[in-house]
Amino acid sequence: MKARACTRREYSAIFLVLAVAVLILVLCNMAVLEFHHKVNSTIIVPKVSTDPDMNQSFCTFQPLSPEDALEERLLLDSIAWPETPPLPAPVSLEQTSDPAHSTFTVLPRRGGGQWHVGDQLEVMIKMSDFHGHPKKHGGDFLLARLHNLKLGAGVAGQVLDHLNGSYSAVFSLPWEGDAQVEVMLVHPSDAILVLNRLNREHPDRILFKSLFRSGSLSETTDCNVCLRPTQQLLCNYTDVRTGQPWFCYKPKNLSCDARISHARGQNGRFIKANEEKLFRSGVNLKVYIRASGPARFTVLPKKKGQLEVKSSSVTSGPSGYYYQGAWRALDGTTVQQFNTSSAITECLKGKKVHLYGDSTVRQWFEFLNKNLPDLKEFHPQGRTKFGPFMAIDNANSIMVTFNFHGPPLVSFIRVPPTTFYYIANEIDRLTGGTDTIVGVGIWAHFPSFPIELYIRRLQSIRRAVVRLLTRAPGTVVIIRTGHPRALTFDLSLIFSDWYSLQRYKVLRAMFKGMNVHLIDAWSMVLAHHLPHNIHPLPPIIKNMINILLSHVCPQNST
Structure with a gap:
């Protein structure tokens, strides 16, 4: 009996040692896998579906927290368009x-x-x-x-x-x-x-290309937020910090690390007969x-005792109006007129202005660069329309920067991937403070993609803004909305004002109640007599800059 008991104890000890060894081996392998995921998470084996009507099932998004998932659901409900009878066949x-x-x-x-x-x-x-x-x-x-x-x-x-x-x-x-x-x-x-069907069934209808090169060998493959599954491997360029997705089909003979450029390809044509x-x-x-x-x-004139006109709502209704060509806010903000370079310089003296987003925010950089003669522009990576840009006025300690947002980036010009900056990551790099102004405008490149992508991008930016305002409450944060633009048949299928309206509503709701200032470009473009344009004309941009500077230098502090 004693010998049998001893044998059992020996077996137990052996099993315990083996179990510990297996656990250590698993943990080590997990650590190795995690390390490779962080350092070189570039190759994905896609799941190939035989379902001919996959809709958005080929779009890969990281799971949301319960709070963010609930917010996404509420936002989607808030922008739901009225149901209408289906299109007849053929379209009449x-x-x-x-x-x-x-x-x-x-x-x-x-x-x-x-x-x-x-x-x-x-x-x-x-x-x-x-x-x-x-x-x-x-x-x-x-x-x-x-x-x-x-x-x-x-x-x-x-x-x-x-x-x-x-x-x-x-x-x-x-x-x-x-x-x-x-x-x-x-x-x-x-x-x-x-338009609703196109975004649901063909979120990949804008084609993107990336060039891969190593020595004399080069290949070009398709890239997108949503890539349809094939037998071809995928390169995963999802941003590690923000979780924002981007993929390319892997070149046959080159590494995913050999990607040297990004550009837009020709649009896919998915419209049905007679829908034109x-x-x-x-x-x-x-x-x-x-x-x-x-x-x-x-x-x-206003009747005696009649209430002043006010903005009807934070998330709906105009935020202001034009009078004598100048924008007047309805939220109580006094919009001052900074009509001279000396007035702008005086307001921005000792300030750092960091602008992030698309070309409609780049217009702000260009305005300041043009109207502040002492600003000297630098090009850290050479002069391109995508930046990064920097301009400095040493005498008045003014710095203005502009960084384009990360993909999707809709441009036929080839852009090095090194110029991609996710706004949330850039905001997290700022110290912030009363000498710092942050301007964000991101919308123009997102209309043809699932609205969920835009919601998640804004959620990541908002989290970064919250962190910035927590560590530096005096930072001035300006958020710019999208606006109507000129439309043709082809532009409507990709950049329709209806898509922009949805994103406008989402952005206003996303930043509601935060200590940020909104520049309501939608209302400003719609209210102005100038024609709609993707890049609003100078009188509208000047009014936007006046709003921005009025928040930087409120009237009671000047």
Whole structure:
């Protein structure tokens, strides 16, 4: 019995040693795998699906925390577009919304009488098809503006869909004098169905290419956020810190580390037969709707005791208006006019201005560089349109920088991957403080990709902003929204204002309640008399800079 007990103890000891050895081996292998994941996580074996209708199933996103997942769900719900009847087959233009047969009417003032500053104006819009028959459902994308060209005045309207073919446009009346209403059909509801389908089924319809080179050997492969599964291996360029995804098909004979450039390829054409007719300039693409009665009226001075016009909401409604060409905020901010280089210099003296995002933020860098003669520009990696840019005024201790955001980057120009900067990572590198201004604008390259990608990019930026404001509460943070742009048939399928509107709403909601300042480019472009452009013209940029500087140097501190 003693010998048997001893044998059992010996076996137990042996099993214990073996178990410990196996555990150590597993932990070591995990550590090695983790090390390789951090250092060289570049090759992925894709899962090949035989499902012909995969939609977004080939898009790979890292799992979210429960809090971020809930926020994403709420944001998606908040931008959901009204459901409309499916497209007929074949598509019939005659049954779609026709701006030439549609009308708007300025409704009488509630309570009667004349209009006064501080009142709200309501316009009723009724949509009809090409036969003149009233539409029975909503879903059209409309924009509305109130303006006076002589006064240099303008304000954006808020459009409400009644889901029965009629819409309301509501305007604040912030100035005294004449005002004229304009209503524009951007897309009929049937075009929205096409745009929604394209982003759902073809989030890879913008093609990207990367060149790989080693010595005399070079290869080019396709890259994207979403790559359709094939037998070909993938190079994984997902950013380790932010989790932002980017992939390329692996070259056959080169390493993933041999990538030397990024560029846009030709767009894929996924539109179906007869759907082109839903995106015709001058017919149903950004076309003005006629008034059924007077569209011009006079606004009288504010009545005694009448409340001031205020911004209707943090997440909806215009944030300001133009008067005499100058933007006036409705959130209580006093927008000063920095009309001379000396005024701008005085405000920015001893300051570091760090700008991040796309070319619409690069416009701010270019404005400051042009209007501050003592700024000297440097090009750390050579002069390219993507930067990074730096300009320094030594005498006044002013530094202005600009970094383009990380992919997706929609440009036919070849760009070295070393110029990709994820905004969250760059913000995390800042010390911050009362001498630091951070400007962020990221939207123009994201319309054709799943909205989830944009939400996750903003979440990573917001977390970095929170960290920055925690360690340096005096830092001034400015967030720029997207805006409407000129559209053609081809541009609509990739960069439609409808896509931009969704991202505009998401961005406003994402930064609501934070100690940041919003430059509402959507309202500023929509309210101005200048034509829509991906790069707003100089008068609009000047007003944006005035808002930025007014937050840097508030009136009570100058």
